[in-house]
Amino acid sequence: MSGLSTRAISRAAVRRELAAVALPRFVDVGFDAVTFEDLAGAAGVSRSTFLRYFASKEDVVLHVFDPLGEQLAAALAARPQAEDDWTALRRAVDPAVQLIAADPEAGLTLLRLVWSTPALWARLHEKHGSWRPPLVDLLVRRSTASAAKAPALLAVRTRVMAALGCLMVAFDAWIESGGAQPLEALTDDAFAALAPSGAQPSRR
Numbered sequence: 001m002s003g004l005s006t007r008a009i010s011r012a013a014v015r016r017e018l019a020a021v022a023l024p025r026f027v028d029v030g031f032d033a034v035t036f037e038d039l040a041g042a043a044g045v046s047r048s049t050f051l052r053y054f055a056s057k058e059d060v061v062l063h064v065f066d067p068l069g070e071q072l073a074a075a076l077a078a079r080p081q082a083e084d085d086w087t088a089l090r091r092a093v094d095p096a097v098q099l100i101a102a103d104p105e106a107g108l109t110l111l112r113l114v115w116s117t118p119a120l121w122a123r124l125h126e127k128h129g130s131w132r133p134p135l136v137d138l139l140v141r142r143s144t145a146s147a148a149k150a151p152a153l154l155a156v157r158t159r160v161m162a163a164l165g166c167l168m169v170a171f172d173a174w175i176e177s178g179g180a181q182p183l184e185a186l187t188d189d190a191f192a193a194l195a196p197s198g199a200q201p202s203r204r
Helices: 006-029 036-043 047-053 057-065 068-077 085-092 094-101 104-115 118-146 153-176 183-193
Strands: none
Touching (some): 006 036, 006 047, 068 094, 068 118, 085 153, 094 104, 118 153
């Protein structure tokens, strides 16, 4: 399996550094009021340099979500075949929960900014939409392997949409609690609210 190139690792590191400088500016001044000139000045680079790493202000804030599509799919693919689909979907969103909960203060700041900024909210939902098809494909393969016939595609799409919706509801509740309630527990509770009869989403 090939790993990331040195150039790719370096680029990712620079993107993280630039975003770390930018986020406080967005929070303090307001997303719409901040320009690329402001961000470049705060980072000590030229505007053109900043634009080589980020094509838009939305990308600056939301780039941390970019790996999630592959990570969610990998987490679902790794679940045991005998596990019920809803529990597998709960565990599939673990990478998203861990991304935000790893540094609760930073995660809360990020989500509050996104939730209060229409342009960021809309872009996040575009990313959210790109996560669904791979999860649907994987769930169809899981279900087909354990059933006499393939499941209805509409039903599978509904389950995946519901699972990602539970993740967003958990994010909502975590923001409302000011980060006081554990995000993982809130995610468990959101999934439990829609769990099929007899299904008990596991803690791990």
